[in-house]
Amino acid sequence: MTAISVRGLRKAYGPLEAVRGVDFDIEEGEVFGLLGPNGAGKTTTVEILEGYRSRDAGEVSVLGHDPQRPGRSFRERIGVVLQQAQLWPNLTVRETHSAFAGYYARPRDVDEVIELVGLTEKRDARVKTLSGGQKRRLDLGVALVGDPDLVFLDEPTTGFDPAARRAAWEMIRSLRSLGKTVLLTTHYLDEAEQLADRVAVMREGRIVRIGTPRELTTGGSEVEIRYHLDGEEVLLRTSEPTRELHRLTSEALARGEELDRLEVRRPTLEEVYLALMDEQSE
Amino acid sequence: MKLYLHQLRVEQLVYWRSREAAVFTFIFPLLLFVLLGSVYSGRIYGVPASQALLAALLAYGCAMVAFAGLAITLTLRREQAILKRLRATPLSPVVYISSVLTSTLLVFAAETVALFLLGRVVFGTPFPARVGSVILLVVLGAVCFAAMGVGLSGLIRSGEGSSAVVNLIVLPMAFLTGAFGPTHHYPRFLRAIGDVLPLKYLVDLSNAIYLHKHSFWSQGTSIGVLAAWGVAGVAVAAFKFRWEPRET
Numbered sequence: 001m002t003a004i005s006v007r008g009l010r011k012a013y014g015p016l017e018a019v020r021g022v023d024f025d026i027e028e029g030e031v032f033g034l035l036g037p038n039g040a041g042k043t044t045t046v047e048i049l050e051g052y053r054s055r056d057a058g059e060v061s062v063l064g065h066d067p068q069r070p071g072r073s074f075r076e077r078i079g080v081v082l083q084q085a086q087l088w089p090n091l092t093v094r095e096t097h098s099a100f101a102g103y104y105a106r107p108r109d110v111d112e113v114i115e116l117v118g119l120t121e122k123r124d125a126r127v128k129t130l131s132g133g134q135k136r137r138l139d140l141g142v143a144l145v146g147d148p149d150l151v152f153l154d155e156p157t158t159g160f161d162p163a164a165r166r167a168a169w170e171m172i173r174s175l176r177s178l179g180k181t182v183l184l185t186t187h188y189l190d191e192a193e194q195l196a197d198r199v200a201v202m203r204e205g206r207i208v209r210i211g212t213p214r215e216l217t218t219g220g221s222e223v224e225i226r227y228h229l230d231g232e233e234v235l236l237r238t239s240e241p242t243r244e245l246h247r248l249t250s251e252a253l254a255r256g257e258e259l260d261r262l263e264v265r266r267p268t269l270e271e272v273y274l275a276l277m278d279e280q281s282e
Numbered sequence: 283m284k285l286y287l288h289q290l291r292v293e294q295l296v297y298w299r300s301r302e303a304a305v306f307t308f309i310f311p312l313l314l315f316v317l318l319g320s321v322y323s324g325r326i327y328g329v330p331a332s333q334a335l336l337a338a339l340l341a342y343g344c345a346m347v348a349f350a351g352l353a354i355t356l357t358l359r360r361e362q363a364i365l366k367r368l369r370a371t372p373l374s375p376v377v378y379i380s381s382v383l384t385s386t387l388l389v390f391a392a393e394t395v396a397l398f399l400l401g402r403v404v405f406g407t408p409f410p411a412r413v414g415s416v417i418l419l420v421v422l423g424a425v426c427f428a429a430m431g432v433g434l435s436g437l438i439r440s441g442e443g444s445s446a447v448v449n450l451i452v453l454p455m456a457f458l459t460g461a462f463g464p465t466h467h468y469p470r471f472l473r474a475i476g477d478v479l480p481l482k483y484l485v486d487l488s489n490a491i492y493l494h495k496h497s498f499w500s501q502g503t504s505i506g507v508l509a510a511w512g513v514a515g516v517a518v519a520a521f522k523f524r525w526e527p528r529e530t
Contacts (some may be wrong), residue, residue: 085364086364090300090301091295091300098372102289103285103373104372146371257483
């Protein structure tokens with residue numbers, strides 16, 4: 001089953017075209033990452049899907065609903081973690097969860113959710129006393145308390161220290177094991193690589209590449225071999241580097257030549273990503 | 283209805299938990315009553331000064347709780363994206379706004395009771411003769427000033443600036459309209475300004491009901507002017523109220 005389907009989505013703010021024709025599908029139970037630099041149109045895309053913004057053109061279906069007319073039954077089934085939202089500073093962790101639980105027809109058990117996001121020890125602490133990482137866990141907790149089928153996470157670890165990021169990643173992985181569909185935006189490559197089943201790379205309002213993190217690294221197992229011949233660089237991409245190297249080196253030995261500036265390397269996701277960012281900026 | 287009661291409980295919890303808001307809007311009028319009541323003596327408007335102050339500070343309490351309090355908290359919640367976050371839940375805007383307004387009304391009702399109790403204990407002021415009219419005054423005042431508070435929050439841009447802006451409006455308004463004591467000795471142009479401000483008509487209404495024992499419904503002018511200001515607040519709110527932070 002398809003949880004989210006987007007076709008030809010467009011959105012402009014005045015003269016600024018934030019989203020310029022975006023297509024993708026997200027299957028139920030999938031963790032889908034929207035990756036791209038700031039200003040690529042990720043948040044605009046997600047906020048259209050969440051029901052915050054209208055679209056200028058395109059077809060959008062989220063859990064069978066048109067988010068442009070978000071009804072109560074739509075709100076019942078989504079959970080949202082916004083980039084910069086705060087919660088009431090003077091309520092406790094438990095009171096905050098209970099407040100949100102009350103908005104939903106079939107909420108999860110509040111204490112269970114608090115345990116899931118690892119705030120059991122802080123359940124009676126006021127929100128304003130929580131650390132940044134704990135506040136993000138609270139955001140996730142209140143997003144889960146309504147037992148949604150689909151969870152939107154907008155840059156869930158921006159500004160985290162490495163330990164807090166690891167903890168957040170663990171939690172997002174646990175969403176998958178709960179069977180939730182997750183749409184995650186991030187500008188961190190490693191985050192997309194670690195968490196997402198599939199990644200769409202966005203740039204300047206368009207999706208420039210879509211696939212599993214492995215597919216994105218040029219077909220997965222390909223290796224680059226470079227050397228120079230008569231002053232010209234030769235670049236070979238191969239999935240059989242041993243055989244290819246053997247051929248090259250035996251030929252060179254037979255000719256009694258050195259393979260000038262020989263180099264063998266595998267492109268990282270980062271290089272693929274940066275190359276994508278460069279090649280689009282015409 | 284269940285959601286409305288749930289959110290009303292949440293609003294009450296949020297209000298009384300926030301010491302800053304509760305002290306600033308709820309305790310401050312009570313404190314002023316005790317302070318001014320100890321300073322003024324003799325008679326004002328032909329009644330003991332403490333009674334006149336009680337009537338005036340009842341109106342001031344309304345301006346603090348319903349107008350200042352709502353304008354500041356709604357602006358802060360908007361800028362902190364709490365409102366935006368709530369929009370993603372099944373809680374509808376109508377239910378949310380109704381529960382916020384009801385919560386404000388409850389706080390102002392509690393403020394009114396506290397003022398009468400405090401006056402009775404500290405200054406020996408009598409309880410109001412026309413309880414029904416006082417209740418109507420509380421409801422009309424809370425609704426009109428809350429509408430203006432919601433409207434004002436739509437005009438304020440930043441969360442940090444909100445309490446400065448609101449104080450800049452409420453404090454002069456209270457001085458000019460007699461909420462801190464009679465204005466008949468003020469220069470004429472200051473009184474002229476006071477005469478167009480909504481708080482003047484709530485003070486008048488409060489004086490008429492508590493000091494002169496008139497019925498609520500006999501005060502057509504005050505009711506009319508207050509209602510007009512309330513409608514103006516609703517109109518501004520309809521155009522300017524936003525659920526999302528200003529910067530996005």
